[in-house]
Amino acid sequence: MPVFRVALDLPLHxxxxxxxxxxxxxDDIGLRVRVPFGRGERVGxxxxxxASGAWPLEQLKAAGEVLRDLPPLPSDFFALCSFASTYYxxxxxxxxxxxxxxxxxxxxxxNRRSVRPPLPSEPPLALPDLTAEQAAAxxxxxxxxxxxxxxxHGVTGSGKTEVYLRLVECVLAVGxxxxxxxxxxxxxxxxxxxxxxxxxxxxxxxxxxxxAEAARERNWRAAFAGSADIVxxxxxxxxxxxxxxxxxxxxxxxxxxxKQQDGMRYSARDLAVVRARQAGVPVVLGSATPxxxxxxxxxxxxxxxxxxxxxxxxxxxxxxxxxxxxRRLPLHEGIAAPLLAAIDECLARxxxxxxxxxxxxxxxxxxxxxCGWVSRCRRCAANLVLHLADRRLRCHHCGFxxxxxPACPTCGNQDIHPFGRGTQRLEEWLQGKFxxxxxxxxxxxxxxxxxQWEAMLERIHGGxxxxxxxxxxxxxxxxxPKLTLVGVLGADAALYAADWRAPERxxxxxxxVAGRAGRAELKGEVVIQTQYPEHPLFAALAVHDYAGFAASxxxxxxxxxxxxxxxxAVLRAEAPQMADAIAFLKAAVALPPVAAHGEVLLYxxxxxxxxxxxxxxxxxxxxxxxxxxxLQAFLPQWxxxxxxxxxxxxxxxxxxxxxLEF
Ligand code: ADP
Ligand code: ZN
Ligand code: ZN
Numbered sequence: 001m002p003v004f005r006v007a008l009d010l011p012l013h014x015x016x017x018x019x020x021x022x023x024x025x026x027d028d029i030g031l032r033v034r035v036p037f038g039r040g041e042r043v044g045x046x047x048x049x050x051a052s053g054a055w056p057l058e059q060l061k062a063a064g065e066v067l068r069d070l071p072p073l074p075s076d077f078f079a080l081c082s083f084a085s086t087y088y089x090x091x092x093x094x095x096x097x098x099x100x101x102x103x104x105x106x107x108x109x110x111n112r113r114s115v116r117p118p119l120p121s122e123p124p125l126a127l128p129d130l131t132a133e134q135a136a137a138x139x140x141x142x143x144x145x146x147x148x149x150x151x152x153h154g155v156t157g158s159g160k161t162e163v164y165l166r167l168v169e170c171v172l173a174v175g176x177x178x179x180x181x182x183x184x185x186x187x188x189x190x191x192x193x194x195x196x197x198x199x200x201x202x203x204x205x206x207x208x209x210x211x212a213e214a215a216r217e218r219n220w221r222a223a224f225a226g227s228a229d230i231v232x233x234x235x236x237x238x239x240x241x242x243x244x245x246x247x248x249x250x251x252x253x254x255x256x257x258x259k260q261q262d263g264m265r266y267s268a269r270d271l272a273v274v275r276a277r278q279a280g281v282p283v284v285l286g287s288a289t290p291x292x293x294x295x296x297x298x299x300x301x302x303x304x305x306x307x308x309x310x311x312x313x314x315x316x317x318x319x320x321x322x323x324x325x326x327r328r329l330p331l332h333e334g335i336a337a338p339l340l341a342a343i344d345e346c347l348a349r350x351x352x353x354x355x356x357x358x359x360x361x362x363x364x365x366x367x368x369x370x371c372g373w374v375s376r377c378r379r380c381a382a383n384l385v386l387h388l389a390d391r392r393l394r395c396h397h398c399g400f401x402x403x404x405x406p407a408c409p410t411c412g413n414q415d416i417h418p419f420g421r422g423t424q425r426l427e428e429w430l431q432g433k434f435x436x437x438x439x440x441x442x443x444x445x446x447x448x449x450x451x452q453w454e455a456m457l458e459r460i461h462g463g464x465x466x467x468x469x470x471x472x473x474x475x476x477x478x479x480x481p482k483l484t485l486v487g488v489l490g491a492d493a494a495l496y497a498a499d500w501r502a503p504e505r506x507x508x509x510x511x512x513v514a515g516r517a518g519r520a521e522l523k524g525e526v527v528i529q530t531q532y533p534e535h536p537l538f539a540a541l542a543v544h545d546y547a548g549f550a551a552s553x554x555x556x557x558x559x560x561x562x563x564x565x566x567x568x569a570v571l572r573a574e575a576p577q578m579a580d581a582i583a584f585l586k587a588a589v590a591l592p593p594v595a596a597h598g599e600v601l602l603y604x605x606x607x608x609x610x611x612x613x614x615x616x617x618x619x620x621x622x623x624x625x626x627x628x629x630x631l632q633a634f635l636p637q638w639x640x641x642x643x644x645x646x647x648x649x650x651x652x653x654x655x656x657x658x659x660l661e662f
Contacts, residue, residue, distance in 0.1 A: 030072030034064035099239030154308030156515025176246025235268035319524030363418030
């Protein structure tokens with residue numbers, strides 16, 4: 001009797017064997033199959049068909065129906081999943097099944113509808129003449145010479161998207177498909193429309209987590225069937241099988257949303273490079289502020305660097321950046337007079353301004369001046385944020401909330417105060433200051449879904465706001481033609497943060513938010529308030545010098561032995577008591593594989609920066625090596641040994657490779 005070796009979505013590093021029908025053969029590999037599991041039934045994927053399994057045949061259960069509504073998943077799909085499983089220490093079954101749309105994993109009958117056919121032909125759009133740098137970039141990406149990685153480095157508005165579209169055109173012309181990955185928040189219908197409008201005869205499908213299940217399945221099927229020409233997706237789209245793949249583009253490649261932060265913790269940007277190599281096609285990584293890892297790869301010659309140094313639209317010059325030293329200026333509700341004056345002038349000119357403050361809520365904490373009480377989350381090592389609009393105190397980490405107490409819960413003092421400021425408070429104050437101005441606040445409280453985000457973008461485009469108050473949501477890749485002034489508050493916190501990646505993120509964020517100003521004919525200005533005006537980050541920012549900033553950061557990292565000059569993985573454990581988490585991590589340090597691997601250094605277990613989240617205390621242990629292969633050789637042995645450790649019942653642990661946060 002043949003045996004199906006089946007991948008199931010379970011946190012176990014093994015396949016599951018089932019008796020297969022007599023007629024089963026290697027053609028069944030890659031098909032889905034229903035199998036009995038526990039008291040129920042599950043859908044798995046046939047990874048292998050063997051003459052015998054790991055268990056005696058009489059102990060095996062019979063597999064259920066083999067699902068043939070889809071052709072078998074192809075071998076390059078498994079090659080990518082298998083790489084991800086090995087590299088990220090995630091069970092193959094989890095990787096394979098998380099890559100499939102939900103409808104294909106259920107035992108219910110599959111949902112089948114085809115994608116809308118291409119539209120009838122339209123007159124072609126008038127395309128701009130490429131700048132010399134754009135033309136050079138397009139020419140540098142040779143589409144028929146196999147695998148290559150290109151970093152397209154260009155300031156906002158330098159015409160990176162135009163370069164992608166020209167490359168897409170060339171790839172489609174030879175009958176291949178394109179995978180275009182963008183960060184979560186950037187995938188809006190506007191972007192989809194821009195791509196569709198450019199290729200009206202082609203089938204463009206979107207894949208992202210907020211698509212309705214049926215739509216996602218439909219689009220995924222079209223991609224897999226080869227009937228979709230362009231797949232526009234967020235990180236999860238990296239796994240989509242594409243029979244005619246000819247090019248991968250990752251826009252805003254530095255964006256943290258390409259890294260999955262739970263379940264299988266993978267980097268879609270890094271997998272894009274792996275996938276391109278496996279498929280023998282080029283990959284283009286685009287950004288104004290590349291990840292330092294990517295920049296180092298380009299500087300080391302592993303990636304080819306293509307530079308767009310100016311804005312494509314000749315009239316749109318880069319905004320002027322002014323660093324405002326707040327140590328010498330009186331502040332009104334956190335805003336210095338020169339910034340207020342600039343907002344006022346902007347209003348008078350009938351243009352839009354944006355005040356950027358990366359902190360939502362009214363105030364980050366409510367405090368009692370009499371006894372020192374502050375609003376803390378009872379479940380997390382964090383403060384409860386004051387939300388005055390609906391009179392709640394809310395934890396931004398675990399979601400816990402309560403109403404605002406009428407008096408100090410400790411001493412009864414009725415005079416308790418908000419401390420510090422968030423976007424709501426800023427909005428309220430600006431409204432008082434500029435009563436005639438239409439103010440729009442854009443943060444995760446005012447924009448909770450993709451739909452609301454799209455509606456908000458429409459309003460901003462439609463000129464329905466004079467002043468925008470927003471968090472980093474507003475910083476990302478959107479073109480607001482009337483926006484000419486950007487004021488930045490609260491940037492200093494990241495300058496000297498314990499997180500050594502904070503300056504990289506701050507620089508990227510400030511470049512992005514600055515890039516919002518003056519994208520059309522109107523000239524832009526950016527005003528950044530700081531108490532550290534002499535900081536080199538601001539000096540580099542003021543002259544739009546990413547390369548200089550990157551060089552100094554990389555030098556610091558090299559001296560400190562941080563990535564990309566070292567390779568890291570982190571083992572995290574969480575339990576009701578920190579002592580249990582730390583004891584588990586200590587036991588992991590003492591395991592035999594650790595001693596056997598001289599090239600991997602394990603640090604002492606420590607509490608995580610946010611030590612308590614939703615009633616669980618969290619510890620972590622950093623494993624580091626100067627050699628990626630050494631770390632990769634160590635991790636599977638170590639993981640297996642950790643799986644054998646005894647742990648308290650409520651302890652959970654996971655490994656993350658190439659962690660971004662600690
Ligand atoms: P990026 O993706 O780098 O932010 P875009 O490709 O969106 O830049 O281009 C910014 C703006 O410049 C867009 O309005 C685009 O239509 C325009 N643009 C791009 N390339 C050219 C060009 N070669 N000539 C004139 N305008 C251009
Ligand atoms: Zn008190
Ligand atoms: Zn909390």
